[in-house]
Amino acid sequence: MKMIKPFLIFTCTLLLISCFGFSSKKQNNSQTAYVPQENTKVAYFASGCFWCVEAIFESVNGVEEAVSGYAGGNTLNPTYEKIGTGKTGHAETVAVYYNPKKVSFETLVKVFFGSHDPTTVNGQHPDYGTQYRSIAFYKTAQEKQTIEKILKTLNNKVYNGKIATEVTKLKRFYRAEDYHQDFEKRNPNQSYVKAVSIPRLNRFKKKFPELLKKESR
Template identity: 45%
Template sequence: MKKLGLYFASIILFLGCANGQTGAGRNAIASVPKPAAGEAVATFGGGCFWSMSEAMSELKGVSKVVSGYAGGNTKNPTYEKVSTRTTNHAEVSQIYYNPNIISYASLAEAFFFAHDPTTLNRQGPDEGTDYRSIAFYRNPQEKATLEGIIKKVNATKHYTNPVVTQVVPFKVFYAAENYHQGYYRTNGDNPYISSVSEPKVMKFRKAMKAQLKPEFQK
């Protein structure tokens, strides 16, 4: 049974987040939308952006989430380039939200429930700097909010180990390829989604139930 378990684990690892995705059009880069009037934008990275983007999109006040890359030093990166870990970019989710409905602080708290912020450069079967936990701030208030939440998470011992999330100033966001956008909802038959992403989203729903959109509170 142990060998069988390792066999299936290796298959999931091989499939990984976005491994082997091809197809004309699907590999075209998605557009980066401008925030609507009154909207604010937040950017977080916590492992594969398939589950992170889905989780954050289910929150009240969030209008859209775009999967992409940030935190590195390569212009216009592609998934293939980011996967080489030479760009220093991480897989991230850019969130467009109404601050009158959900605050940046609430989004940040949700971010820490949507992944394990205590594992350095790793989330589940995904390992590497492109899967690191990283939170971007756009002003001093957001930086203070992130640092305060990290202290709170550490003090409550919600996780056994301390938070290792990078807190860095936002510089630029690059949208990922079209096929990454909304991937969780359209590829439920993907073994990675059912075995890795779905359990994370279900755990998130349980933790953040009061702040979810009605259709996800069931």
Template identity: 50%
Template structure:
């Protein structure tokens, strides 16, 4: 789906592995209006979570972010993207393995494409990572919203095992690094 962007909002679609982690990270940033977990980059219409988890649909777990570019820039979102996961591991984030967990930026316009490609080149050149970045940069096409129980997953299930032991530490670490970009109610 090609998304319309008004002067007040813009879209970014990013995959950093499990969308529960990605959603929780971006929900904490000031200027982010909404974060929707879903699937993109595959060949099957309206895939289910179970189908995506097989790795056979070609989709990546990702989030579609609606943000206010007067409060947070696409570059800020990219910085959060690269700092919140390992962009050097192909089809893997921690114990999550498969093409559905790939590092991917689905760009919505030429400016986003250029900014993503430039960020990758600069990070590789800087030696920020020991290995080359393998993040895929591809045009946004059709985003399929994940099932309702995946939305706001960390907020709704903080004591669930994966949330308590994987998502929570990741979000805590992220909030310490990005404390100047957090929503006011989270910046203590």
């Protein structure tokens, strides 16, 4: 019985710093949907909580916008609450709108692999479940080839064949609820953002300073 109290404290702490610990009832901001430029391309990545992933890609020079959403599953019209059950097949995914004249798809793939632990199965600490799994999506054969080339190199030279990242053709991307968009930027004092998102962003900035926008340095 003496172990119950510490366990409860530990569980509550995890919930406070969990990406899923934020209820849609707490905030319902209306966000204007991003309108891509004429020559803008889009890449899609999943590597844990999309609040973190969105902020990382938005710091990269050549990225015009990053939009949080859901992809990788077969459930129609997924919601944040449904995603949280881990039963939809979808993962928290970010659509990265970028200018190919300023940043290449290959560089974005390197950002993806370099900004999370691709060897973790179904999660990125402190978030675990299929909804947080690592996925590099492709739309064309060339994108698939680029992803697999980089994955193979990293597996051989860095991760000893332990990469768990899925390489999956994008079927459909569902934009997440408005209150998730630019979440880290709009909620810098939220517990998860302070404990997980910002430190993860700062680690990325330190690792890839040459890729950052001037205002993100």
